[in-house]
Amino acid sequence: MRDRRHTTEERERGSSLIEVLIALFILMILMIGILQMFSVAYMVNLGAAARTELTYKCEQVTENIRFISAIIKGGGAAPANSGFPNPIAAGTYNLPYLGTEPEYAYWGPAGANVVSGTGEPYRLSYTIVAEGATFWRITATAVPNKNSAQGRLYGGAGISGKRVDYVSRIPQ
Numbered sequence: 001m002r003d004r005r006h007t008t009e010e011r012e013r014g015s016s017l018i019e020v021l022i023a024l025f026i027l028m029i030l031m032i033g034i035l036q037m038f039s040v041a042y043m044v045n046l047g048a049a050a051r052t053e054l055t056y057k058c059e060q061v062t063e064n065i066r067f068i069s070a071i072i073k074g075g076g077a078a079p080a081n082s083g084f085p086n087p088i089a090a091g092t093y094n095l096p097y098l099g100t101e102p103e104y105a106y107w108g109p110a111g112a113n114v115v116s117g118t119g120e121p122y123r124l125s126y127t128i129v130a131e132g133a134t135f136w137r138i139t140a141t142a143v144p145n146k147n148s149a150q151g152r153l154y155g156g157a158g159i160s161g162k163r164v165d166y167v168s169r170i171p172q
Contacts, residue, residue, distance in 0.1 A: 040157075047156025051164060054122055054142035058166030060114045061095065061126050061140040064107075069136070069170050082106040088128060088136060088172070095124040097145075121145050121152050133172065140166045 068084045071077070078084040083093055083103035096104040099118035107115045115124065127139045142164045144154050154160075 043155070043157045045156075046154070047159045047162070050144065050154035050156055050159045051162060054144070054162075054164040055166060057114065057122060057124055058140035058142050058164055060112070061124055062138055062166055062168045064112050064114060065126060065128075065138050065140075066168070066170050079106050079111075085128075090128050090130050090136075092125060092127045095126075097123055121154055130172070131169065135169045136172055138168050138170060140168075142166075 065084070068078050068082060069088060071079075072086055072088065078086040081102045081104075083095075083106070085091065085093075095107050095115055097115070097119070098104075099108065104115065104118075105111055109116060121144060123143050123145050125141050127141070129137045129139070131137050144160055144162060146153070146160055
């Protein structure tokens, strides 16, 4: 009976330092992989936030054009310094960026507030195309600006190469 106890005690003596270090090394390798997933998720999240803001700006442009179109159809004139053609005509039009353009009074913070300030990290434009004799197709475009005058740039994976096009139709 005495010999049997002795062999059981030898088997239950615990883990060696080398076994613990090997286990910690395996855990470290697993944690590095998990931390890399967090950084990728963060970059994807930044890109999604930028695209969301650009989409919202394009929607604002389109809704302002819809509003101006309704004013013109009702017999009124396009707001002063909006840069909107009166009567509506096909073409591509850039929204103000620097704040020195005459259209800034309408599109800037004191007007429609589509362009939130000068030198934003995006550039906005819209294109009007006739679709037959009944509709205008409005395509608002937002492009990230790599040289923002404010110094604020969008982050995220590949955001500098992205652009958002928001397409809508309004009756002629």
